[in-house]
Each structure stands twice: as C-alpha cells, then as structure tokens.
Amino acid sequence: MDCKTVGIIANGTKPGASELVFSAASTLRHLGCSVIFDRSTAALLGETSELSVKGLFRRCGLLVVLGGDGTLLQAVHEGSFPAPHIFGINSGTLGFLTGAGPGDFEQTLTEVVAGKALISVRSLLSVEVLRNGAPPWTGRALNEVVVSRGERSRVIRLEVEIDGVELTEYNADGLIVATPTGSTAYSLSAGGPVLAPDSGVFVITPICPHVLTNRSVIVNERSTITVRPSEGQQGVCLTLDGRDPLPLEPGDLTRIRRSRQALRLVFPEGLPFFEVLRQKLKWSGKVV
Numbered sequence: 001m002d003c004k005t006v007g008i009i010a011n012g013t014k015p016g017a018s019e020l021v022f023s024a025a026s027t028l029r030h031l032g033c034s035v036i037f038d039r040s041t042a043a044l045l046g047e048t049s050e051l052s053v054k055g056l057f058r059r060c061g062l063l064v065v066l067g068g069d070g071t072l073l074q075a076v077h078e079g080s081f082p083a084p085h086i087f088g089i090n091s092g093t094l095g096f097l098t099g100a101g102p103g104d105f106e107q108t109l110t111e112v113v114a115g116k117a118l119i120s121v122r123s124l125l126s127v128e129v130l131r132n133g134a135p136p137w138t139g140r141a142l143n144e145v146v147v148s149r150g151e152r153s154r155v156i157r158l159e160v161e162i163d164g165v166e167l168t169e170y171n172a173d174g175l176i177v178a179t180p181t182g183s184t185a186y187s188l189s190a191g192g193p194v195l196a197p198d199s200g201v202f203v204i205t206p207i208c209p210h211v212l213t214n215r216s217v218i219v220n221e222r223s224t225i226t227v228r229p230s231e232g233q234q235g236v237c238l239t240l241d242g243r244d245p246l247p248l249e250p251g252d253l254t255r256i257r258r259s260r261q262a263l264r265l266v267f268p269e270g271l272p273f274f275e276v277l278r279q280k281l282k283w284s285g286k287v288v
Contacts, residue, residue, distance in 0.1 A: 001085045001266070002061030003113045006033045009053065009075050010041045011067030014091045018044040020066050020102060024089065027106045028064075031113045036060060053078040060084050062112070062266070069097045069185075073241050076142050076263065085119065087112055087266035096184050096280055099267040108268050118267045120197050122181045123221055124259035127240060131252050141240040142263060143182030145256055147227050148174030148207065150237040150245060155210055157230035163223050167204075169230060170214055174207040177225055177256050184277070186242070192216045197273055202258075225256040 010021045025035045038056045042049035057079035065072045065088045072088050088098030089105045100108040129137040149156045160167045178187035180195035192205035205216040229236045237245035
C-alpha cells in the first residue's frame with residue numbers, strides 16, 4: 001500500500017466535519033504524506049481543489065473517507081477503478097466499513113501509514129440489464145443489488161435462475177442479491193444471514209416473501225444470477241447500494257456476477273471481522 005499520496009473525502013454534513021478533516025490532514029502531513037482533497041472536501045477548509053472524486057481515486061494510493069458507510073459507498077460509486085486502498089473514519093452511526101472513530105483515528109492512521117494494517121479484500125457485484133438486444137446497461141455494487149416493486153404497494157413476481165438453472169419464481173416485495181460486505185446491511189434487515197468477508201459466496205434474500213418456504217439462498221460467488229420480472233409485471237425497479245432506482249421494463253433481464261474489480265478496505269491490526277460484528281451489533285455473548 002502506497003501512502004506517499006493520501007486522498008481525503010469527507011461528508012460535510014456531519015457535525016465537526018471540517019475539524020476532523022483538518023486533524024486528519026495534519027496527522028498525515030506530520031507522517032510525511034502528501035495530502036490531496038476533492039473539491040467539496042477542500043472547501044471545508046477554505047481551500048480549492050480541481051480534483052473530482054474520480055480524479056482523487058486516480059491520484060492517491062490510500063484514500064481516507066470521513067463519514068460513515070454511506071459516505072464510503074458514495075465515494076466508491078463516484079470513483080474509478082482500480083481503486084486505491086480505502087480507510088474509513090466513522091462519524092456516522094453503524095460503520096461496518098470503517099476502521100476508526102473520531103476519538104482514535106490519529107493513532108490508527110499512524111499505524112496504517114507505518115504498514116501495520118489489515119487489508120480486507122471485498123468482492124463487488126457486476127450488473128447488466130439486457131433489453132431487447134439493446135446495448136446493456138451496466139453498474140457495480142459493493143453491498144447489494146435490489147429488484148423491488150418501487151413505489152407501488154403490491155407484490156411482484158420475479159423469475160430467478162442460477163447458472164442457467166431455474167431456482168424459483170418469487171412472490172415478494174422484492175429480492176436482494178448481496179455480497180458478504182452487504183450481508184450486514186439491507187439483506188440482514190430482511191432476515192438474511194451474516195457472511196464473513198472472505199466466504200466466497202453471495203446471498204439471495206427475498207423481501208417479505210408470500211411463500212413461507214422462500215428463504216435466503218447462498219450461492220458461490222462464481223455463479224451467474226439472473227432475475228427477470230414475470231410476464232405482466234409493471235413498475236419494477238433496480239437499485240444498486242441504495243442509489244437512484246433504474247425502472248425495469250417487462251422482459252428486461254438483470255444479470256448479476258462477481259466483478260473483475262475488488263475493493264481493498266483498510267482496518268487496524270487486531271480488529272478481525274467478528275470482533276467488529278460483535279461490537280457493531282452489540283452482541284454481549286451473555287444470557288440476560
């Protein structure tokens with residue numbers, strides 16, 4: 001991991017964002033790093049920058065994201081690939097993707113720059129929407145792909161295949177295809193299992209299924225998952241990581257695979273995934 005040039009992206013809506021950016025930049029410069037910002041983050045310090053988020057991704061070896069999981073996800077969607085290593089400092093709520101908080105980030109940054117860090121490689125989902133021979137719409141997701149009913153309050157029917165073999169037709173409010181990273185997000189809220197980041201699988205979780213035997217299905221990450229709205233289904237939408245929905249037309253085929261790209265998240269040494277899980281979900285391990 002090259003820490004000579006470190007980029008900083010911050011969520012300016014968080015309380016104390018400018019002070020946190022200043023402290024992080026000062027710490028990194030004291031460690032001998034060159035620090036660069038995107039336009040909006042530079043403005044928090046009263047400075048100017050010509051770099052977009054995409055440009056920042058291309059210029060730095062380590063990217064420090066100040067905010068929460070949502071800020072990190074937004075940066076990933078606005079950035080370019082191959083992406084730099086990403087270290088998150090949590091000033092949000094849950095923070096599964098972040099490696100430090102506002103109170104301990106200076107020491108942790110020092111350790112990261114010194115090479116004392118755990119690199120967690122996270123799989124991404126590659127998404128194609130095929131429509132009547134037209135050029136495919138493509139996208140990428142770190143957490144999950146959701147095919148849902150949109151704003152309509154009714155059940156939809158979705159036909160799902162795994163590697164060309166029919167799985168089932170779901171009658172549900174929607175369907176989530178999640179990576180191990182996304183297994184602690186929307187999929188978990190819908191009743192899906194928690195997956196370790198290195199488990200090498202994806203999970204398909206129906207949202208409020210109307211058939212009680214429809215439960216989460218775990219598939220190998222080398223599988224190709226296809227989802228098609230059943231005949232006559234209208235108002236179906238596709239959403240990647242909670243971003244703006246893409247309306248699907250009848251007959252559209254959504255093909256989901258593991259992306260050739262991956263994301264490298266940076267965590268402090270001695271902070272394994274299951275320790276993070278226990279802390280974030282407040283599992284005491286004791287009978288109350």
